[in-house]
Amino acid sequence: TNSESESCVEASPLEVGRTSRSVDIFSLGCIFYCTILPGSHPFGEWYEREANIMKNKPNKDDLEFAPDASDLIVSMIDRDAKARPTAEEVCNHPFFWSPSQRLKFLCDLSDRIELCDINQEDNGDNNLSMNI
Secondary structure (H helix, E strand, C coil): CCHHHHHHHHHHHCCCCCHHHHHHHHHHHHHHHHCCCCCHHHHHHHHCCCHHHHHCCCCCCHHHHHHHHHHHHHHHHHHHHHCCCCHHHCCCCHHHHHHHHHHHHHHHHHHHHHHHHHHHHHHHHHHHHCCC
């Protein structure tokens, strides 16, 4: 139907004419992928790329060695333009964190988990009675 084809064009970076921020993010995601894996493209060989883009079938397996990069790139090349991160979100992604930012995040997370565990122990009887 016409509305289905319009939504495909709307979400596709293959659109001819006016480009948008989300297409720039998509393109940058492809460049990141090719930079991390030289000679590779997130959507496969040239003859299968357009179909894989339309089916939202990127090759995620090659990025398993770099989970932060994988998370960032997969979000950037999502077929749904609205699901892609903004440029600011890309810049603030953990992939770009310094070692000190990573350490701070892990320490904060550890503290939060510890507090949650303590609160659960303190409220253990209350939780049990609420679950009965």
